[in-house]
Amino acid sequence: MPRAAFLDLARPSRRHWLGNLLLAPAVLLIGLIIVYPLFVSVDLSFQNVNIARLDQARRPFTTANYERLFASEDFWNACWVTFKLVIIVSTGCFLLGMATALLVNNRFKGQALARLLVALPWAVPEVIAVVIFAWLFDSSFGLMNWIFIKLGLVDTTINWFSSPSASFAVVCVVMIWKGYPFVSIMLLAGLQSIPEDFYNAARVDGASAWQRLLNITIPSLMPVLGVTLVLVMLWVFRDFSIIYVLTGGGPLKATQSLSIMTYEQAFGFFKMGYASAIGVITLIVCIIASRLMIARAPDTM
Amino acid sequence: MFLSAAAVALALTAGFASSTALAQGKVLKFVSWQKDERGVGDWWGSVIKEFEATHPGVKIEWTKVERGAYADTMTTLFAGGKPPDIVHLASFEFQKFADNGWLEPLDGYIKDAKLDMKGWAGQDTCVFNKQIVCTMMLYFGYFLAYNEEMLRKEGLEVPKNYAEFLVAARKLTKDLNGDGIIDQFGTGHETKGGGGQYMSEMMNYTLDAGGRWSNDAGKVTIDTPEMVEGLSRWKTIVKDSLTPRDLAAGEVRQMFADGKIALKTDGPWLWPIIQKGKAKDQIKLAMSPFSPPVGGSSNVLGIASDIPKDNKKLVWDFIQIATSDKFQSSYATLGASPPPSPRADVSAASKETPHFDLLVQATKAAADAKVDRIPKGLELVFNEFAKMVMEESQRMIIQDLDPKIVAATMQRKAEALQKQ
Numbered sequence: 001m002p003r004a005a006f007l008d009l010a011r012p013s014r015r016h017w018l019g020n021l022l023l024a025p026a027v028l029l030i031g032l033i034i035v036y037p038l039f040v041s042v043d044l045s046f047q048n049v050n051i052a053r054l055d056q057a058r059r060p061f062t063t064a065n066y067e068r069l070f071a072s073e074d075f076w077n078a079c080w081v082t083f084k085l086v087i088i089v090s091t092g093c094f095l096l097g098m099a100t101a102l103l104v105n106n107r108f109k110g111q112a113l114a115r116l117l118v119a120l121p122w123a124v125p126e127v128i129a130v131v132i133f134a135w136l137f138d139s140s141f142g143l144m145n146w147i148f149i150k151l152g153l154v155d156t157t158i159n160w161f162s163s164p165s166a167s168f169a170v171v172c173v174v175m176i177w178k179g180y181p182f183v184s185i186m187l188l189a190g191l192q193s194i195p196e197d198f199y200n201a202a203r204v205d206g207a208s209a210w211q212r213l214l215n216i217t218i219p220s221l222m223p224v225l226g227v228t229l230v231l232v233m234l235w236v237f238r239d240f241s242i243i244y245v246l247t248g249g250g251p252l253k254a255t256q257s258l259s260i261m262t263y264e265q266a267f268g269f270f271k272m273g274y275a276s277a278i279g280v281i282t283l284i285v286c287i288i289a290s291r292l293m294i295a296r297a298p299d300t301m
Numbered sequence: 302m303f304l305s306a307a308a309v310a311l312a313l314t315a316g317f318a319s320s321t322a323l324a325q326g327k328v329l330k331f332v333s334w335q336k337d338e339r340g341v342g343d344w345w346g347s348v349i350k351e352f353e354a355t356h357p358g359v360k361i362e363w364t365k366v367e368r369g370a371y372a373d374t375m376t377t378l379f380a381g382g383k384p385p386d387i388v389h390l391a392s393f394e395f396q397k398f399a400d401n402g403w404l405e406p407l408d409g410y411i412k413d414a415k416l417d418m419k420g421w422a423g424q425d426t427c428v429f430n431k432q433i434v435c436t437m438m439l440y441f442g443y444f445l446a447y448n449e450e451m452l453r454k455e456g457l458e459v460p461k462n463y464a465e466f467l468v469a470a471r472k473l474t475k476d477l478n479g480d481g482i483i484d485q486f487g488t489g490h491e492t493k494g495g496g497g498q499y500m501s502e503m504m505n506y507t508l509d510a511g512g513r514w515s516n517d518a519g520k521v522t523i524d525t526p527e528m529v530e531g532l533s534r535w536k537t538i539v540k541d542s543l544t545p546r547d548l549a550a551g552e553v554r555q556m557f558a559d560g561k562i563a564l565k566t567d568g569p570w571l572w573p574i575i576q577k578g579k580a581k582d583q584i585k586l587a588m589s590p591f592s593p594p595v596g597g598s599s600n601v602l603g604i605a606s607d608i609p610k611d612n613k614k615l616v617w618d619f620i621q622i623a624t625s626d627k628f629q630s631s632y633a634t635l636g637a638s639p640p641p642s643p644r645a646d647v648s649a650a651s652k653e654t655p656h657f658d659l660l661v662q663a664t665k666a667a668a669d670a671k672v673d674r675i676p677k678g679l680e681l682v683f684n685e686f687a688k689m690v691m692e693e694s695q696r697m698i699i700q701d702l703d704p705k706i707v708a709a710t711m712q713r714k715a716e717a718l719q720k721q
Contacts (some may be wrong), residue, residue: 003490022445030325040328050397050400050401051376051379051380051397051398051401052380053379053380053401054380054381054382055382085672087523119392138547138548139546140482140483140486140545140547140548141545141547143480145482146480146482149480149481149482150480156480156481157482157483159546159547160547161546161547162492162547162695162698162699163699164699184444248493248494248495250692250695251692251695251699252306252692252695252696252699253692267372267373267376268372268684268685268688269682269685270376272380277371301399
C-alpha cells in the first residue's frame with residue numbers, strides 16, 4: 001500500500017482515525033492529570049508510607065491503612081460531620097436558592113439589581129468570604145455578638161468557635177451563603193425555560209399560585225433540580241477551604257469533614273498512605289452518590 | 302572587629318576557591334518563607350550576596366513560599382524528586398524529612414571545616430538518629446511586653462511571677478463602656494489555629510509550674526502534679542476570658558500593639574509589630590514573669606541528600622557563610638534578634654535596639670533551662686502530639702474537666718503516639 005494512501009485521513013475508512021487523532025491530546029491530558037494521580041493514590045493507600053516519593057521503590061502491599069481507618073473513631077466522626085453538612089447545607093442552599101430564584105424571576109422595579117445581589121456571594125472568592133465571616137462571628141469583637149447583645153438575645157458574648165455546636169452552625173451558615181446563589185442561578189435558568197402558556201392555562205382553570213408552583217413549576221424544574229442537587233452535594237462533600245479557614249476542623253473535631261481529615265493526615269501528619277485511603281473512600285462515596293442521583297433525575301420528570 | 306571580619310572573609314574565600322572552579326554556571330535553589338520578612342529577610346539577602354560574590358558563576362534562585370503552605374510545598378518538592386538544594390525548614394518539621402533520609406548528614410562537613418558549634422543555641426535539636434542533619438538558625442526566648450499606661454491607671458506594678466500576673470490580668474480585663482462586651486483584656490494568647498502555637502502559649506504556664514511534656518530521656522511526663530497545676534492555670538486564663546478567644550497569633554499581637562491587651566509574653570518578632578501599633582508609646586518590655594520563659598528553636602538550614610555532590614559542597618559553603626561569626630553578628634543587627642552563635646558580636650545590635658540585652662537575657666534563660674517547643678522523644682510525631690494537646694486542652698475548657706483527668710488522658714495518648 002502506498003504510504004500517502006495509508007495516511008489519507010479523508011478516506012471514508014480512515015475518517016474515524018482523524019476523530020481519534022483529534023481527541024488524543026485531550027485523552028492523554030486526562031490520563032496524565034486525572035487517571036494517573038488517581039492510580040497513584042489508590043496504590044499509595046495500599047502501602048504503609050509516610051511521606052510518599054514517586055521515584056522510590058514500592059512498599060509491600062498492605063490493607064493496614066483501611067483496617068486502621070475503619071477502626072478509627074475520627075474517621076466515623078468525619079463521615080458523620082460530612083453527612084450532616086451535606087444534608088443541612090444542601091437543604092439550606094435549595095430552600096434559599098429556590099426562594100430567591102422565584103423572587104427574581106418576577107418582573108419588578110430593581111429586578112436587575114436584585115439578581116446581581118443574589119449572585120454576589122458566588123462571585124466573592126471563598127477565602128475572602130470566610131475571613132469576613134470569621135470577623136463577623138469573632139468571639140470578642142464580632143458584629144454578631146454585638147447584635148445579639150443589643151437585641152437582648154444573650155447577656156454575654158458567645159464563643160462561636162470554642163463551642164462545637166456553635167462552630168458547626170457557623171460553618172453551615174457560611175456554606176449556605178456561599179452555595180445558594182449557584183442553586184438560584186440554575187433554577188432561574190430553569191424557570192425561564194417554562195413556557196408562560198402553562199401558567200396562563202392554569203390561571204384560566206382557576207389554579208392558585210400554590211397549585212401552579214406544585215403542579216407546573218416544580219415538575220418542570222425537576223431535571224435542573226436533579227443535576228443541581230448532585231453538584232451542590234458534591235461541592236459540600238469535597239469543600240475544604242471554608243471549613244479549613246474558619247475552624248480548621250475544630251473544636252474537638254466538630255467540623256472535621258473527610259476532606260479536612262485527608263489534608264491533615266497528608267500534610268499535617270505526613271501520612272500519605274493513610275490519607276490516600278481516606279481519599280479513596282471519599283471518591284467511592286462520591287461516585288455512588290452521584291451515580292444514584294443522576295440515574296434517578298430523569299425518572300422524576 | 303574589622304580585622305577579624307576580613308580574616309573570616311579571606312578564609313571563606315580561600316576555602317570556597319576549589320568548589321568555585323567546579324561550579325561555573327550553576328544555580329542553587331533556595332526556598333524560604335522569610336524572604337520578605339523585615340530584618341531577617343534582609344539578612345538572608347546579605348548571605349546570598351556574599352555567597353554569589355565569593356562563588357563567581359554560581360547563582361542562588363531564592364523563592365518565597367508562604368509559611369501556611371510551606372510544609373505542603375516542601376513535601377511536594379521532595380516527593381517529586383526536585384528538592385531545593387539549600388533546605389530551610391521549621392525546627393518542628395525537619396524531623397520527618399530527616400527520617401526519610403532526605404537531609405544530608407553534616408557531621409563530616411562540620412569536622413572537615415572545623416566549625417565550632419559549642420554553645421550554639423538549640424543545636425541539640427538538629428541531632429537526628431545520632432547524626433547532625435542541620436544547623437539551627439534561630440533560638441528565641443519570650444519576654445514580657447506590657448502597656449505601662451493601663452498598669453498605671455490600675456495602680457499595678459509590672460508582674461514578676463504568676464500570682465502577680467494573674468491578679469494584674471484579672472484587674473485589667475474590662476468592659477469599658479458597660480455594653481456587656483469586654484473591650485480590654487488582661488493578656489492575650491492564640492487559641493485558634495495550629496497545635497504547635499497553642500502548645501507554645503500554654504507553655505508559659507506549664508513551664509512556670511515546673512511541668513514538662515517529656516524528660517531528657519524522652520519519657521512522657523504529663524501526668525504529674527506540676528503539669529496538672531500548669532493546665533489549671535491555662536484553664537483559668539482562658540475560661541475566665543482573661544484572653545480574647547479564638548484569635549490567631551497575628552491578630553492577638555495586633556490587638557496588643559493597638560492597646561486592647563495589657564500584658565503579652567512573646568518572642569523577638571513582637572517588636573516590629575509594636576512599632577506599627579497605635580499603643581506604641583505606651584508599651585514597655587521586661588523579663589517574663591514566668592520562669593523559665595518559653596523558648597525554642599525556630600528554623601534550620603540543611604542540605605538535600607539527593608542533589609549532586611558538587612551542589613552539596615556549594616550548599617555547605619552557603620551554610621558556612623550563614624554560620625560565620627561575621628554573619629551571625631550581622632544577624633543580630635539586621636534581625637534585631639539574638640543569633641544562635643555564642644561568638645557573635647552583638648555590641649552593634651545592643652546600641653541599635655534598646656531592648657536587645659533583654660532579648661539576650663530571655664534567650665539565655667530559656668536556653669539554660671533547655672526549654673524547647675519540641676519535646677524530646679516526640680519529635681517525629683510532633684504535629685500529632687501538638688494537635689492532641691490542643692484538643693484535650695480545649696475539651697478541658699469546653700467541658701469544664703478536671704485538669705488531673707486531662708493530664709492523665711494526655712499522658713495515655715502521648716504514650717500511644719510514641720509507640721506508633
